[in-house]
Amino acid sequence: MSALDVGAYSPREKGVAGLLGALAAFLLLAVVTGFLAPAYLLYLVGLSAMYMLLSMGLNVQWGYGGMINFSVAAFFGLGAYGTALLTASGSPISGGVSPVIALFGGLGLAAVLAVIIGYPTLKLRDDYLAIASLGLAEVVRIFILNESQWTAGSAGLTGIPLFFSDWPVLGDLTYPYIFYVGGTPLFNMSQSVVTSALNVVLVTAIVAAVYLFLRRIHQSPWGRVLRTIRTDEDLAETLGKNTFAFKMQAFVIGSLIMALAGVFYSHLVLFVSPQDLQPITTFYVWVAVILGGTGSDRGAMLGGFTIVAIQQGTRFLTDTGALPIGAAPLRLMLVGLLIIFIVRLRPEGILPPERELIWPDSLGGGRDE
Amino acid sequence: MAQILQYLANGLVFSSIIILGSIGLSLVYSIADFANFAHGDTMTLGAYGAFVAFGVFGGLGGTVLGLPIGFFLALAVGMALAAVVAVLTHILVYKPLDTDSIGLLITSIGVAFVYRAVLQASFGTDFLQYDIRRSGPIPVLLDTLDVAVTQRDVAIIVSAAVLVAGLHLLLQRTTLGRKMRATADNPDLARVSGIRTDRVILVMWVVGSALAAAGGVFLALYSQLDPRIGFNILLVVFAAVILGGIGSVYGAMLGGLLIGMLHELTPLLGDIGLPISNAYAPAVAFVIMVAVLLVRPRGIAGDMT
Numbered sequence: 051m052s053a054l055d056v057g058a059y060s061p062r063e064k065g066v067a068g069l070l071g072a073l074a075a076f077l078l079l080a081v082v083t084g085f086l087a088p089a090y091l092l093y094l095v096g097l098s099a100m101y102m103l104l105s106m107g108l109n110v111q112w113g114y115g116g117m118i119n120f121s122v123a124a125f126f127g128l129g130a131y132g133t134a135l136l137t138a139s140g141s142p143i144s145g146g147v148s149p150v151i152a153l154f155g156g157l158g159l160a161a162v163l164a165v166i167i168g169y170p171t172l173k174l175r176d177d178y179l180a181i182a183s184l185g186l187a188e189v190v191r192i193f194i195l196n197e198s199q200w201t202a203g204s205a206g207l208t209g210i211p212l213f214f215s216d217w218p219v220l221g222d223l224t225y226p227y228i229f230y231v232g233g234t235p236l237f238n239m240s241q242s243v244v245t246s247a248l249n250v251v252l253v254t255a256i257v258a259a260v261y262l263f264l265r266r267i268h269q270s271p272w273g274r275v276l277r278t279i280r281t282d283e284d285l286a287e288t289l290g291k292n293t294f295a296f297k298m299q300a301f302v303i304g305s306l307i308m309a310l311a312g313v314f315y316s317h318l319v320l321f322v323s324p325q326d327l328q329p330i331t332t333f334y335v336w337v338a339v340i341l342g343g344t345g346s347d348r349g350a351m352l353g354g355f356t357i358v359a360i361q362q363g364t365r366f367l368t369d370t371g372a373l374p375i376g377a378a379p380l381r382l383m384l385v386g387l388l389i390i391f392i393v394r395l396r397p398e399g400i401l402p403p404e405r406e407l408i409w410p411d412s413l414g415g416g417r418d419e
Numbered sequence: 420m421a422q423i424l425q426y427l428a429n430g431l432v433f434s435s436i437i438i439l440g441s442i443g444l445s446l447v448y449s450i451a452d453f454a455n456f457a458h459g460d461t462m463t464l465g466a467y468g469a470f471v472a473f474g475v476f477g478g479l480g481g482t483v484l485g486l487p488i489g490f491f492l493a494l495a496v497g498m499a500l501a502a503v504v505a506v507l508t509h510i511l512v513y514k515p516l517d518t519d520s521i522g523l524l525i526t527s528i529g530v531a532f533v534y535r536a537v538l539q540a541s542f543g544t545d546f547l548q549y550d551i552r553r554s555g556p557i558p559v560l561l562d563t564l565d566v567a568v569t570q571r572d573v574a575i576i577v578s579a580a581v582l583v584a585g586l587h588l589l590l591q592r593t594t595l596g597r598k599m600r601a602t603a604d605n606p607d608l609a610r611v612s613g614i615r616t617d618r619v620i621l622v623m624w625v626v627g628s629a630l631a632a633a634g635g636v637f638l639a640l641y642s643q644l645d646p647r648i649g650f651n652i653l654l655v656v657f658a659a660v661i662l663g664g665i666g667s668v669y670g671a672m673l674g675g676l677l678i679g680m681l682h683e684l685t686p687l688l689g690d691i692g693l694p695i696s697n698a699y700a701p702a703v704a705f706v707i708m709v710a711v712l713l714v715r716p717r718g719i720a721g722d723m724t
Contacts, residue, residue: 051639065581113522118521120525171712174712174713174716176714176717177453177521177524178712181661182708182709185654185657185658185705186709188654189702191704192699192701192702193702196696213586329650333528333532336525377539378544379535379536379539382531382533382536383532383537383540386532386535387533387537390512390529390530390533393516393518393526394512397518
């Protein structure tokens with residue numbers, strides 16, 4: 051992850067990297083000593099990466115373009131439902147389609163919704179956009195909850211296959227899978243470890259690709275126009291830019307990234323339900339983005355990581371029974387306080403965009419960021 | 420026909436609740452200038468405050484419209500609690516912030532979560548009920564109009580009407596009300612005219628939150644009480660405020676009436692054969708809201724204050 055390449059960076063960046071490194075070391079220690087199942091750790095890594103994707107998607111809309119999108123959960127949910135409806139054995143409409151093809155089903159649904167939500171709302175004032183997008187996201191959730199002939203309703207969809215289930219080699223591994231190095235068996239891996247590891251590989255590839263793609267477009271003339279729109283939309287109009295078109299493009303790109311996260315989620319958890327579309331999902335992602343730093347993709351990654359830490363940390367703390375408060379309210383409280391304190395104390399986030407906005411060449415040494 | 424009358428009667432009760440909620444939201448929008456996402460949870464807070472107080476005063480005195488006198492005392496406690504919490508939130512959270520209306524909007528989501536977390540931690544997520552016996556429909560109305568309206572429904576409508584009338588008198592007949600209207604209209608002009616706008620803003624939080632709390636109490640009385648009732652209804656209240664015209668208190672009342680009615684008239688769509696079930700009532704309200712934003716963002720009451 052980019053948060054880890056320590057070079058000539060500010061003390062804060064080094065601090066964040068050090069903290070993440072320490073946490074990684076702690077988690078590895080927990081696995082080695084047997085406190086934490088390896089498959090579970092890999093699952094957590096996958097989940098963090100999923101939140102990173104969601105945060106990067108929102109970052110395109112809010113961070114680059116200044117659009118307050120409160121319908122993150124809807125795009126995430128449509129990505130998840132799109133692929134689940136096509137692949138799951140429990141799907142009421144289709145099922146059995148290869149996940150690689152179904153992926154595009156999820157993305158397609160999200161793109162259509164992005165245009166439907168974006169077309170009327172992107173012309174609105176910022177705060178109206180927030181209210182309207184939250185309302186439309188609720189319409190999507192209510193639809194999925196009630197049209198059970200298509201979506202299985204509140205029961206949710208089960209029987210979703212793994213992403214690699216029908217791949218030539220990866221689909222027909224036998225378990226326990228024994229990993230040989232030079233003829234000697236080195237690791238004896240159970241099915242859960244192998245599938246979790248494959249998921250991590252998959253999501254790492256997606257995150258890396260999205261990150262590079264976003265960095266490229268952010269630095270392009272297109273990204274520059276978008277940043278102008280965020281700062282002063284009238285100015286951009288005066289310069290002859292069709293601001294609505296730019297905002298629409300950013301909205302669709304961001305929504306597709308969120309849907310990608312949803313597709314991955316489906317094949318990670320193997321179950322989706324309307325619960326996943328609750329507004330709280332949207333606000334988790336918002337916390338991730340403003341905590342990491344609005345407009346900063348590295349910040350979005352840090353934010354995604356923090357969300358999983360909150361979700362799992364609260365579960366762990368309440369499991370020990372040391373707290374007089376349930377996991378759900380504790381999580382809600384932490385998220386709420388985080389929002390209040392970030393806006394109060396560090397409105398620019400922990401890793402605000404700095405070098406990200408400058409071409410590497412113009413930094414002098416030509417060093418790649 | 421009787422069916423439509425029944426929907427309208429339900430709509431009147433639901434409208435009363437939405438109106439109480441939308442007034443406060445509109446006041447905050449016009450005077451503090453942000454979309455307050457914690458408003459729904461302020462309603463919930465008031466409902467729980469009244470729930471606890473009702474446990475104390477419950478048995479008190481006779482009954483008015485089928486509700487014990489103790490209930491109205493509990494209602495007052497709930498309203499006072501919400502007002503105190505809102506003022507404290509304003510002083511501790513919103514006021515020290517050096518940010519724009521979007522920053523305030525995002526902060527208010529955090530505030531909403533904190534309120535809800537406290538309620539959820541103290542009372543759990545189970546449905547609660549005020550311990551008041553439900554009575555059947557009023558016989559006269561059932562016989563003559565074939566409409567089922569309970570005493571409780573009438574009590575909600577009457578109480579809301581009293582509160583709204585009180586607000587109207589406050590706004591129109593008192594100096595404080597004139598100051599509030601002036602501040603909502605143009606805060607800078609109000610300040611240079613010698614109005615202490617800081618105090619007016621505090622009053623606005625007190626009035627808005629107390630009315631919201633009353634709405635929350637009646638909502639809990641009408642259906643049931645759980646930590647999500649306020650947030651679940653928040654978007655419907657936003658729809659009412661936007662339909663009425665942001666910043667206009669009277670517009671918010673009108674918007675609340677219309678949205679509440681439309682919400683309860685949704686089954687009519689199913690009755691005439693459209694595949695839209697009752698569950699889509701909030702969705703209908705949201706779609707109307709988006710349509711209003713597109714066609715007439717100033718709302719029906721425009722800039723009237």
